[in-house]
Amino acid sequence: MPFTLFNTATRQKEELRTQEPGVVKIYACGPTVYDFFHVGNARAFIVFDTLRRVLADRGWKVVYVQNITDVDDKIIHKAEAEALPPEKLAAKYTEAFFQDLAALGCLPAHHHPKATEHMAEIIALVRKIMAAGHAYAVNGDIFFSVRSFPGYGSISGKNIDELEKGARVEINEAKQDPLDFALWKAAKKGEPSWDSPWGPGRPGWHIECSAMSMKYLGESFDIHAGGEDLIFPHHENENAQSQSVTGKPLARYWLHNGYLKIEGEKMSKSSGNFWIARDVLKVIPRQVLRLFMLSAHYRSPLDFNPENIEAAGHGYAEFQRTMERLRGIIRLPRQEDYLTDTTAAELEKELVETGRSFSAALEDDLNTAGALGFLFRLANKTRQIIAGRPPKTHQLLQVFHAVHEALGKMAEILGVLPEPQPVPEVVQKLIEQREAARLEKKWELSDQLREQIISRGYALEDTTFGSLALTQNQFILAELFTSQQATRGVPADRNRKK
Ligand SMILES: [Zn+2]
Numbered sequence: 229m230p231f232t233l234f235n236t237a238t239r240q241k242e243e244l245r246t247q248e249p250g251v252v253k254i255y256a257c258g259p260t261v262y263d264f265f266h267v268g269n270a271r272a273f274i275v276f277d278t279l280r281r282v283l284a285d286r287g288w289k290v291v292y293v294q295n296i297t298d299v300d301d302k303i304i305h306k307a308e309a310e311a312l313p314p315e316k317l318a319a320k321y322t323e324a325f326f327q328d329l330a331a332l333g334c335l336p337a338h339h340h341p342k343a344t345e346h347m348a349e350i351i352a353l354v355r356k357i358m359a360a361g362h363a364y365a366v367n368g369d370i371f372f373s374v375r376s377f378p379g380y381g382s383i384s385g386k387n388i389d390e391l392e393k394g395a396r397v398e399i400n401e402a403k404q405d406p407l408d409f410a411l412w413k414a415a416k417k418g419e420p421s422w423d424s425p426w427g428p429g430r431p432g433w434h435i436e437c438s439a440m441s442m443k444y445l446g447e448s449f450d451i452h453a454g455g456e457d458l459i460f461p462h463h464e465n466e467n468a469q470s471q472s473v474t475g476k477p478l479a480r481y482w483l484h485n486g487y488l489k490i491e492g493e494k495m496s497k498s499s500g501n502f503w504i505a506r507d508v509l510k511v512i513p514r515q516v517l518r519l520f521m522l523s524a525h526y527r528s529p530l531d532f533n534p535e536n537i538e539a540a541g542h543g544y545a546e547f548q549r550t551m552e553r554l555r556g557i558i559r560l561p562r563q564e565d566y567l568t569d570t571t572a573a574e575l576e577k578e579l580v581e582t583g584r585s586f587s588a589a590l591e592d593d594l595n596t597a598g599a600l601g602f603l604f605r606l607a608n609k610t611r612q613i614i615a616g617r618p619p620k621t622h623q624l625l626q627v628f629h630a631v632h633e634a635l636g637k638m639a640e641i642l643g644v645l646p647e648p649q650p651v652p653e654v655v656q657k658l659i660e661q662r663e664a665a666r667l668e669k670k671w672e673l674s675d676q677l678r679e680q681i682i683s684r685g686y687a688l689e690d691t692t693f694g695s696l697a698l699t700q701n702q703f704i705l706a707e708l709f710t711s712q713q714a715t716r717g718v719p720a721d722r723n724r725k726k
Pocket of ligand 1: 256258462
């Protein structure tokens with residue numbers, strides 16, 4: 229089956245055909261490091277991390293680049309507020325970004341280029357754009373001339389004349405046209421700056437991404453990804469700058485994830501309506517956050533609310549327990565009998581169908597919600613079979629082995645695999661003693677042993693294969709929404725819409 233993705237630039241699902249067979253080159257816009265990122269940003273990181281895992285699982289060699297914007301107006305303003313030099317502030321939040329990215333279970337990119345380390349590339353690209361007649365200098369500022377590039381609007385589908393009508397009249401006498409945007413900004417007093425042919429200054433945000441993506445992935449690469457809010461103007465401008473000198477679109481497929489909302493409103497730093505990702509991760513496991521993020525199609529909006537988080541937590545807890553049951557059962561001594569087992573055959577059929585449906589869902593524009601549905605269906609079926617006290621057959625044990633492996637692999641692709649927590653030897657011993665007591669019908673002793681197991685934080689489950697100790701899920705999800713640990717921004721009254 230072909231792998232299809234919805235391309236913002238063509239407004240349709242297209243088969244993924246990479247320029248170099250077997251290799252897929254992806255650029256995902258990274259953070260502007262002026263603060264800890266919020267869970268809305270985390271959605272983009274998780275979605276595109278998942279895309280990359282899925283593609284790698286299908287045998288593609290993935291080259292994944294995610295930049296760090298470490299020079300920007302927001303950094304300069306925040307540095308003033310925190311009384312730090314801008315480069316110190318950027319370094320502090322860059323480090324935090326890497327910690328939090330790992331805490332989300334996102335694989336590091338192959339390259340995480342920083343804007344401040346690519347000034348030569350940025351300046352060279354600005355020079356090329358000027359030489360091609362698409363930019364002009366005014367008092368040390370360089371502007372891109374939007375009207376000089378006929379393809380402007382091709383990514384966002386916006387019409388240049390409509391944009392012109394809607395453009396705010398800015399108090400910027402320097403620009404020839406209100407649509408034009410800065411490639412390079414002349415240095416202001418006290419701000420970080422770099423030498424350039426136009427005097428000291430710093431790059432605009434859009435040019436950083438063009439220069440760094442082209443450096444690591446070439447003039448025209450496969451996938452450019454980011455949040456929906458980046459379509460315009462950021463991605464439109466990136467493409468215009470690049471294509472104006474190379475004659476080729478910067479990327480073939482433009483992918484955008486939908487907004488994460490709080491109570492129906494877009495989560496954003498500027499509106500004060502947000503949750504800090506690292507604080508959320510203090511209260512809920514990363515797998516729950518990922519399950520929540522992947523429970524909707526990546527292009528749909530998703531609401532961050534107690535009900536949705538609770539549902540993800542519940543799904544995860546069930547899944548975790550079923551994985552523990554399977555792990556426990558397949559560790560037990562093998563059963564040597566050769567009965568024909570219809571339960572095993574039934575589960576095996578479900579296993580094969582799940583593998584097929586899971587892949588098909590992901591191949592269809594990364595339908596993670598569908599894929600998770602199939603994963604949970606197989607886990608539930610397995611749980612029901614175990615609870616139904618099936619005959620203890622060799623055949624069923626073998627299928628349990630295969631199901632455990634398959635569920636593990638699927639969960640790993642989505643980054644939601646629970647970390648195996650081995651049952652401590654002391655608990656294992658208690659289980660054996662209890663089983664022995666039960667065989668001897670010493671019920672009082674067996675009950676005492678059960679209490680001891682529970683007091684050590686384990687739930688006890690008796691199956692036809694033997695007794696299993698399952699970890700109790702300690703996290704209380706509702707806590708997130710009342711906890712003092714998690715920082716939730718509050719919209720300033722002036723920004724409240726109601
Ligand atoms: Zn970017």
